[in-house]
Amino acid sequence: MFTIRNVLILAASFALTANEIKAMPSNPEMSAELEQSARKDREISALKRTQEINEALINELRSQIQFQMSIINKLNGNSSINISCFDPTTIQMQLEESRKKFHRQSCQLKDDQLNSSLLIGCIITSEYITHYVVIRYLSEIGTIYVPCDYQLGAPGWMVIQRRIDGAQNFTENWDTYRKGFGYADNSDYFLGMERIxxxxxxRCYELHLHLEFENGSIAYAHYDDFRVSDEVSGYAITVGAFTGNTTDVLRGYDNVKFSTFDRNNENINCPRSGQSGWWFKSCSESNLNGMWNHFNWDSNVLRKSKMLIRPLEIK
Structure with missing residues (x-):
């Protein structure tokens, strides 16, 4: 039976216990050790993941080498072998599939090494649509805003170039192309080579070109890899495997440098004759930044064009 005296004694004992606990010295060394242990566990987990992907990449390379060596050995071992037995289309498809697989695994490794919060791409959900993606972590060039595009019916696409009304002059010098220019909201626009x-x-990006020709036809060109080097290297272009309903004009353009009329990196006269900045391998094959009513793809004049990119992991 609890009396008032018992209750007071019990309360006093609780108070004493609380005071004793409060008076107990903290142990920052133990907290630091726990945090350090947790950090090591995370680092070990990340290293194991990286090792797994690297091993997969090595195995894929070995597979490609073995496949190509088997063809070479068969050809060398029998001079009378009928080369037509090796269907070049099949061989090309197998090599291309291996290349794609290797590229996907390389991108996965690259993305795993980045913080997932740094995912850069436009998103669309049932709740909202992003009209711009804000890029802040590229601190060296400050915060930039890249317009989103949902014409393809898929999330993630960012507009890096747009020609729709001729409002913007694309006959600009190197410095202007480096920084970018135009009207990002709803008119002619170029994001800028340094930002691209x-x-x-x-991270790994894919490229989609939307092309509307002067005759009214519409086409697209898609590349599963798109990279641009730094300014020191001339903003050279690299593209991956092609799909589309037009000519694969950029095939063979790997490592072609960007040029403008005041900085000709390929020693050809295209920047001056085309009055623009572009990756020129020839003057007439393609120039999406050419003069209005003269910009073209596969030597055919365009009336509208868009260059879109998105991270490969956004589907």
Whole structure:
């Protein structure tokens, strides 16, 4: 039976216990050790993941080498072998599939090494649509805003170039192309080579070209890899495997440098004759930044064009 005296004694004992606990010295060394242990566990887990992906990449390379060596050995071992037995289309498809697999695994490794919160791409959900993606972590060039595009019916696409009304002059010098220009909201626009380089060097991107020709036809060109080197390297372009309903004009353009009329990196006269900045391998094959009513793809004049990119992991 609890009396008032018992209750007071019990309360006093609780108070004493609380005071004793409060008076107990803290142990920052133990907290630091626990945090350090947790950090080591995370680092070990990340290293194991990296090792697994690296091993997968090595195995894929070995597979490609063995496949190509088997063809070489068969050809060398029998001079009378009918080369037509090796269907070049099949061989090309197998090599291309291996290349794609290797590229996907390389991108996965690259993305795993980045913080997932740094995912850069436009998103669309049932609740909202992002009209711009804000890029802040490229601190060297400050915060930039890249317009989103949902014409393809898929999330993630960012507009890096747009020609729709001729409102913007694309006959600009190197410095202007480096920084970017135009009207990002709803008119002619170019994001800027330095920003494109920073984006495409941060993770793996794909490229989609939307092309509307002067005769009214519409086409697209899609590349599963798109990268631009730094300014020192001339903002050279790299593209991956092609799909589309038009000519694969950029095939063979790997490592072609960007040029403008005041900085000709390929020693050809295209920047002056085309009055623009572009990756020129020839003057007439393609120039999406050419003069209005003269910009073209596969030597055919365009009336509208868009260049879109998105991270490969956004589907």
């Amino acid at each position: 380089h920073r984006l495409t060097s941060s």
